[in-house]
Each structure stands twice: as structure tokens, then as C-alpha cells.
Amino acid sequence: MVMSDISLDGRAIIVTGASRGMGREMADALLEAGARVAVLSPEADELAATAADLGAAHGADRVIALVSDITDYDACARGVAETIAAFGGLDGLINHAGIGPLHVAPEISQAEHVNFWIADPDRWARLIEVNMIGTYFMTRAAAPAMIERGWGRIINVTTSLPNYSRLHWSPYGCSKAGIESESLIFAQDLEGTGVTCNAYFPGGAVRTAFVPIKMHDNPRLLDADIMRPPIIWLMSEQSDNHNGKRFNARYWDTAAETAEAAAQAMTIPAYRVPPPRASVSEGERT
Amino acid sequence: MSDIDLDDRVAIVTGGSRGMGREMGEAIIEAGGRAALLTPETEELKETVNEIASVHGTDKVMALPYDILDYGQCERAVAETLEYFGALHGVVNNAALGQLNVIAPDAENTNCKFFEADPHRWAQVIRVNVLGTYHMCRAAVDHLKGQGWGRLVNVTTSIGTMQRSGNSPYGPSKGAIESETLVFAADLEGSGVTCNSLIPGGAARTKFVPEAYFTSRDLVEPSIMRVPIVWLFSDLSDDVTGGRYVANQWDRSANDPNRAAEAGKEPPVFNAPPEGRLD
Numbered sequence A: 001m002v003m004s005d006i007s008l009d010g011r012a013i014i015v016t017g018a019s020r021g022m023g024r025e026m027a028d029a030l031l032e033a034g035a036r037v038a039v040l041s042p043e044a045d046e047l048a049a050t051a052a053d054l055g056a057a058h059g060a061d062r063v064i065a066l067v068s069d070i071t072d073y074d075a076c077a078r079g080v081a082e083t084i085a086a087f088g089g090l091d092g093l094i095n096h097a098g099i100g101p102l103h104v105a106p107e108i109s110q111a112e113h114v115n116f117w118i119a120d121p122d123r124w125a126r127l128i129e130v131n132m133i134g135t136y137f138m139t140r141a142a143a144p145a146m147i148e149r150g151w152g153r154i155i156n157v158t159t160s161l162p163n164y165s166r167l168h169w170s171p172y173g174c175s176k177a178g179i180e181s182e183s184l185i186f187a188q189d190l191e192g193t194g195v196t197c198n199a200y201f202p203g204g205a206v207r208t209a210f211v212p213i214k215m216h217d218n219p220r221l222l223d224a225d226i227m228r229p230p231i232i233w234l235m236s237e238q239s240d241n242h243n244g245k246r247f248n249a250r251y252w253d254t255a256a257e258t259a260e261a262a263a264q265a266m267t268i269p270a271y272r273v274p275p276p277r278a279s280v281s282e283g284e285r286t
Numbered sequence B: 001m002s003d004i005d006l007d008d009r010v011a012i013v014t015g016g017s018r019g020m021g022r023e024m025g026e027a028i029i030e031a032g033g034r035a036a037l038l039t040p041e042t043e044e045l046k047e048t049v050n051e052i053a054s055v056h057g058t059d060k061v062m063a064l065p066y067d068i069l070d071y072g073q074c075e076r077a078v079a080e081t082l083e084y085f086g087a088l089h090g091v092v093n094n095a096a097l098g099q100l101n102v103i104a105p106d107a108e109n110t111n112c113k114f115f116e117a118d119p120h121r122w123a124q125v126i127r128v129n130v131l132g133t134y135h136m137c138r139a140a141v142d143h144l145k146g147q148g149w150g151r152l153v154n155v156t157t158s159i160g161t162m163q164r165s166g167n168s169p170y171g172p173s174k175g176a177i178e179s180e181t182l183v184f185a186a187d188l189e190g191s192g193v194t195c196n197s198l199i200p201g202g203a204a205r206t207k208f209v210p211e212a213y214f215t216s217r218d219l220v221e222p223s224i225m226r227v228p229i230v231w232l233f234s235d236l237s238d239d240v241t242g243g244r245y246v247a248n249q250w251d252r253s254a255n256d257p258n259r260a261a262e263a264g265k266e267p268p269v270f271n272a273p274p275e276g277r278l279d
Helices: A021-032 A044-058 A073-087 A121-149 A172-190 A224-234 A258-265 A279-285 B019-030 B042-056 B071-085 B099-103 B119-147 B170-188 B222-232 B257-264
Strands: A012-016 A036-041 A063-067 A092-095 A152-157 A195-201 A246-248 B010-014 B034-038 B061-064 B090-093 B150-155 B193-199 B244-246
Touching: A012 A021, A012 A073, A012 A121, A021 A036, A021 A044, A021 A224, A036 A044, A036 A073, A044 A063, A063 A073, A073 A121, A073 B119, A092 A121, A121 A152, A121 A172, A121 A195, A121 B071, A121 B119, A121 B170, A152 A172, A152 A224, A172 A195, A172 B119, A172 B170, A195 A224, A224 A258, A246 A258, B010 B019, B010 B071, B010 B119, B019 B034, B019 B042, B019 B090, B019 B222, B034 B042, B034 B071, B042 B061, B061 B071, B071 B119, B090 B119, B099 B119, B099 B170, B119 B150, B119 B170, B119 B193, B150 B170, B150 B222, B170 B193, B193 B222, B222 B257, B244 B257
Parallel strands: A012 A036, A012 A092, A036 A063, A092 A152, A152 A195, A195 A246, B010 B034, B010 B090, B034 B061, B090 B150, B150 B193, B193 B244
Antiparallel strands: none
């Protein structure tokens, strides 16, 4: 298989939301490619089981479990410190943890997407906290160690463009639209440091707890393992020249050469290119 | 200014004690509407409401000393508005925490990178801007849908701010609100309630920017928002929802207010997937 060409050779990577679904798949793929992985989730029991499985498959010394809530900044900082203590450094962060669209519906209709006025305000707020603020807190906690070493990778998992304007997609789409903006700005803030930040998404609904269970036999759903091949490339030196880009796992061709597969997976940014600023930029130059 | 008569319509304007919020509140009143100004800054709010009432009358303006971060307070604000004015026609979500005044108050380093920012301040900007906007829309929407007419106007920012270095978290917060505008508009389709974004079109001369900028930069005056907000609260904008309007692009020479607004319209901030792709 083409992917096994890339060796991640002991790289230390934190994957949030790694106890199941796409997070677990990415962690497993990175371990398979030679990396060491800190799997993070607040769900202690599921995380312990996942870490034990991954340790049994790839070596217990290559996996650590971080039981952390990413909405607690101090917990994020502790998770980063524990990873560095265990692995001797930090090379990458995958911000995958997120609350899905079904979370905001009231208990009675948890299987459906709802209008914003049906959603429970506390749940709506919690989703923004976890997805937007959690992504920032982990990145804020992890970036300085990578900047200091002059190399690093930050990947923010987002979603497909239509979800930023789609009926019933608040606040999930809104939170990911915010993360697309975070990704673009983080990338520019990091320019020249050797650390990059890119957005990465599956390219369609995935057969995980994010999708109503009654839809899971729909053949158009993607499987969580679609995230595996591109994440290895994204975490390697081969993606050094990509910063502030956006990659769609659906279009990664596992039969193609890596560079070609990456070129196909890369797509347009989430935000329109800003128009030239006439009068305001004139003023700024004076 | 314009011939538009807002015919006693009532708007809640958040962040209404100063800057663009105050301008929009006054413009709505001057066009024949009424305004409930909301902010947690009670002293400034009292002064602003007194000043406006002394010009236009106490039946045209009211104070809502509330914090949009607290959903219960947003519900109370809507209830008090309905009690005082007997009506509510829309919300202008103008209240926000800014980048320069909250994240990078040091005028020597206005380009504060995300890894230098105070994480707790960062989080607070997201909460006030993203959740606050939602809370007010959520608190007002049942009444607006019930009467089959309403306006939700979210004040956001220029696209460049959503992608340029040094603009996190303000840019991301406004990017998320652009998505709220589009999704809320889709959710409200056919209800008679519209949801649109409105931006000044450049940094405005308000407390969002250091005072040093007032002389050194080409700033937009906060009064730029007056004409657009009156149009957005009138029947003339009945057919526009999910739109994005740029105040300083308004065609102020046009006789037809709809044509003037058309000049201020901008496409959504988000790209559509390329043809044939699921991006």
C-alpha cells in the first residue's frame, strides 16, 4: 500500500476525541505509521479501553491516555505537559473532539436536527464551548512547545461547506465555520515558525454517533476509516509546504502517488478571498 | 435622510449605549420607530436613554440593563420590551467584544497572535459574540414568528478579518455569526421573519479601536449604519433574508432605497463547493 511509504518515526501527536469514531481511526493510523499518540477524551472508561486496545496492537509505550475536558484550559495545559513528559516532545495536535449536531435537540427528539428555536439554549452553548473554545484551548496549550522546536502540525477537523448555511445546522455548522476562521488565522499567525495549521474533513456524513442511528445503513455514508491515509501525510514532512489549506478525505486516492492524492484532496478555503480594501488600506499606509 | 416611515416599529438594539448601536437606535427612532437599548453597562445606558428621551420622548426609548451572555436575562429583556412598548419587531445584534480593546489592549502590539492571547479572554469574546447573538435571536423569535413579521440583524465584520493574522478570536466569532445568519434565515424561511448580516465596511471610530487610530487611520463613522438599519427594519426589505450588507457601500445618491441597498449587498462570506465536488 502506498501509504506505508511514510514513516512518522516516533513523532508525538495528541488526538482529541480519540476514544471512538474518526479520532480513534486517526490515532490507530498514526501508530501504524510509527508515531506515538496521546489519545484524549473526557470519557474515561471508553478512553481506557481504547488506549488498552491501541497499546496491545502497537506497543504500550507508544500510547498514553489523557482524561481531559478541553473546555478547561488548565486541563489542556496539563495534557500537553503529560505528553511531553511521556514522549520527550510534541510534534502534532489533531483537534478532532467535537459535539455533533444532534446534541442540541431536546431529549424527546434526540434523533433529529431542529430549528434554532427548538434547540435547548444550554446545549447550544455547550456545543460552542466544546467545538470552538475547546479547539482553541488545545491549540493555545500545544503551540508554544512546537514553535520552540521549530516544527509542528495542527489539524482542525471541520465539515463540508454547505453545512455553514444549511437548514437546521445551528450551532454545529456555525461552530465549524468559526473553526475554519480559526484555522486560517492560526496558520498566518504561525507563518515562519515551522508549525502549520490546516483544516481537514471527511467530505460527507460519516457512520458515527453524529448521524442518527436509523440512517446508518444508508450506503452513501462514509466510514470513519476514510480519515486514515491523509492524516499520515498531513502529519509528515511531506506536507511542510501546506499551511492554511483545507483537505477533503473523500478525494484521497489510495492507489495514486502521495503527492497526487494530496493534490486531489486539497480544496478551496471556506472563506471568500477578501476584496482589495480601497480607502481603508490607503489610510493604513499613511 | 430617507422617506421610510417605520410606523412605531420596535427594535431591541444590543450594545445600544454607544457607538454603532446608539446610532442605529437613534436612526430607528428618527424614522418613526422605537428602540429598546440593551447593555450591561448600566450607567452609560442610563445617560444615553435620558439623552435620547429628552429629544424624542420617553415613549420612544427604553433601557434594558442586561447581559446577553445570560439567556434568562435575554428572555426578561424581550418580556420587558413587550410590556413597555406593547410590541417587538426585531433585534439588532450589535453588542460584541472586540479584538483590539479586549485581546490586544497594548497599543504597541496590536497584532496579538493566538498563542500570545490570554485564553480566558479569548473564550469570553467567543461567548459574548457567538452565544450572545444566538441568545437574543432565540429569546425574540417566538414572538416574531407569532406575528408573522420580524427582523434579526447581526452585525459582523469584513471578510479579511475572518482570515488575517492577529484577528483571532474576533474574526472567528464573526465567522460563526455569519453562519448563524445563514442558518437562522434558512430555519425561518416562509415565517415572515428575516435574518441578515450588516457590516460597516471598515474599522469604525468607536471604542473597538485605540484612540490613537482616530487621527492616524481612515476610519468609518458609526453613523454609516443609520440608513441601512432603517431600510432593514422597513417593509422594503421583506424579500431579503440570509443577506450580507455593507453600510459604506450603500448608494446614498440613489432615489430608490432598494437600489441603494442593492449596491451595499455582498455575496455570503463562505465559498460554495467547486462544481461536481462535495467539499
